[in-house]
Amino acid sequence: MNNGREITNRFYQELRKEVIIGDPYLNPMEQARLQQHHEVIINPKKYPPALAAAIHVNRRSFAAQAILATRDAMVFDAGCGYGSDSFLFAGLGAKVLAVDISPEQLYIAEKRKRYFENEVFNKKLDITFRLADLNDYIPETPGISLTWVASVLAALPDQEGFLKRVYAATREGGRVLVTDMNLLNPLFLFREWRRRRRAKEKSLEFKRQADFGSMVRRRGRSGARLFPLGSQEWFDDVQFFTAKSLKVLLRRVGFRVDQASFSGFVLPQIYLSLLTPLETFMNKVPILKHFGYFYIVTGTKDTVN
Numbered sequence: 001m002n003n004g005r006e007i008t009n010r011f012y013q014e015l016r017k018e019v020i021i022g023d024p025y026l027n028p029m030e031q032a033r034l035q036q037h038h039e040v041i042i043n044p045k046k047y048p049p050a051l052a053a054a055i056h057v058n059r060r061s062f063a064a065q066a067i068l069a070t071r072d073a074m075v076f077d078a079g080c081g082y083g084s085d086s087f088l089f090a091g092l093g094a095k096v097l098a099v100d101i102s103p104e105q106l107y108i109a110e111k112r113k114r115y116f117e118n119e120v121f122n123k124k125l126d127i128t129f130r131l132a133d134l135n136d137y138i139p140e141t142p143g144i145s146l147t148w149v150a151s152v153l154a155a156l157p158d159q160e161g162f163l164k165r166v167y168a169a170t171r172e173g174g175r176v177l178v179t180d181m182n183l184l185n186p187l188f189l190f191r192e193w194r195r196r197r198r199a200k201e202k203s204l205e206f207k208r209q210a211d212f213g214s215m216v217r218r219r220g221r222s223g224a225r226l227f228p229l230g231s232q233e234w235f236d237d238v239q240f241f242t243a244k245s246l247k248v249l250l251r252r253v254g255f256r257v258d259q260a261s262f263s264g265f266v267l268p269q270i271y272l273s274l275l276t277p278l279e280t281f282m283n284k285v286p287i288l289k290h291f292g293y294f295y296i297v298t299g300t301k302d303t304v305n
Contacts, residue, residue, distance in 0.1 A: 004065030008057045011088045014120045016041050016049070018112075025111045034108065037082055058263035059150070059179050059296055060088065066146055066175055067092045076144045076169070078134055078162075079152030083109030083127070087116040089148070090125035097141050099130045106131055134162055139169040147176040154180050154240045157223040163253040172303040176255060179296040182262065183216055183242045188293055192240065199235040203227045206235055218245050243295040255299030264293025 019038045022031055040047040040056075063085075067073045073094035077086045080098035082105050090096045100106050106129050117125050130137075135158055147166045156162050166176055181188045193212055200207040206227035214220045218239070225237040241249075243260040250257055265282040282289055 004063075004068060005057055005061040007068075007092065008061045008064045008088065009053065011091065011120075012053050012056050014116075015084055016053075018115060018119075023112060023115045025114045026108065030108050030111065033104075034082055034112075038084075055263045055294065058261065059294055060085065062261065062296060062298060063146060063148055063177050064088065064092060066177070067094045070094075070145045073145045074141060074143055074171075076139055076141070076147040076166070078147055078149045078166070080109065080129070081105050083112055083129070085148060085150060086127050087113065087120075087125060089146075090127050091116065091121045094126070094146070095141075096125075096127040097130065097139060097144075098127055099132050099134065099137060099139075101131070101133050103131055138165055142169060143171040143174075144169050145171055145174045147174075149176065149178045151180050153178055153246075154238045155224045155236060157225065159223050159239065160249060160253065163249065163255075167254050167301060170301045172301055174301050175258075176250070176299045177296060178246060178250075178299075179294060181240060182264075182290075182292055182295045183240050183245075184291050185264070185293045186291070189216075196237075199227070199229065199237075202229045203235055206237065210237070215239060241295075243290065243297055246295070246297050250297065250299040254301065256302050258298045258300050260295055260297045262289045262292030262295050265291075 015038075019035055019041045023034065026034065035042045040052045067075065067089055073089075073092075075086075075089045075094045075096045077089065077096055077098040080086050080100045081102070083098060086096045086098040086109070098109065100109075110129055113125055113127060117123065134152065135156055144166075147170065153159055153162070163176070170176065183189055183192075196210060196212055200210055209225075209227070211220070215237075218241075222239065224239050227235045227237060229235050243262070247257045247260070262282070282292065
C-alpha cells in the first residue's frame, strides 16, 4: 500500500499547484470554477493542508494500489466531474472511461488533460470522456477492472440498478470502490439534518414527504429524489449510506465485500500537525473507526469456477 500512498500523495501536491497557481490551459472563468470545486485546497485556514492531503490520500490510495497490481487496468470513473481522479488513474498506466452528466465539467476536464500530460506526467493519458447520465448509462467498455464511485452513488435515484450495470461490465476479479460521507459520523449527520430542515421551509412537497429517519435507516425508499424549491431551483434529497448499509447493497448485487476503510477523524477546527498520525491510527480502532467522516468500501467480482 505504501507505493500507492506515495504516488497518490505526489499527485495531490501537483493537483494543489494546478488549482492554486493556475492551469495555463484554462481561462480565468474556468480556473475559478476549478478552484470553487476544490475549496478544500484553496481555503487553508478552514482546511489545514496537511490534514486535507492525508484524507485525500487515504480515500484514493486503495484505487491506486489496485491499478498498480492489475495487468491492463481498465478504470470506469463514474461521475468524474472535472477529471482530477481520472488523471491520477491514467497517470498510473490505466485506460480510463470517465463519465459525467455535466458538459461544462467535461469540457474543462478535456482542457485540464493537456496540463497533466505536458506538465505532470510527460506522456499521453489514455482517457475517454463521455457525457451520460449514470442513472441509465451502460459502460460501452467491457472488462472493467476497477470502478471508482466518489461522492456519486448517494445522488443516484436507482442505486441498485447502477451497481448491477457496473457488476455486469466488471471482469472477473475486478473491483468497485465506493467512497462518500458516512451517515454514522455525528458531524455529517447533523449537517445533513440541518440541510433538510432548511429545505422543508422552502418546499411544501418535500415537507410532506421528508422523513429523515427513513433516509438514515433506508426504509421505505432507496435512492435520491429531487424536490422543487422555486423557480429553476431544486433540493437534492440524497440517499446516503453507512459502510454497513452499502455492504448490504453491494452483496445483493453480487460483489464480495473485501474491506471498509475510514478517514476524516480530526476536525479541521482543532487540527494540529502533531495529530496527523491520528488519521491512520483511528482507522485501526475496531469500534471508533466506523465513525470517520468518510468511508471507502471495496467490492470484488469473484471468479466463476
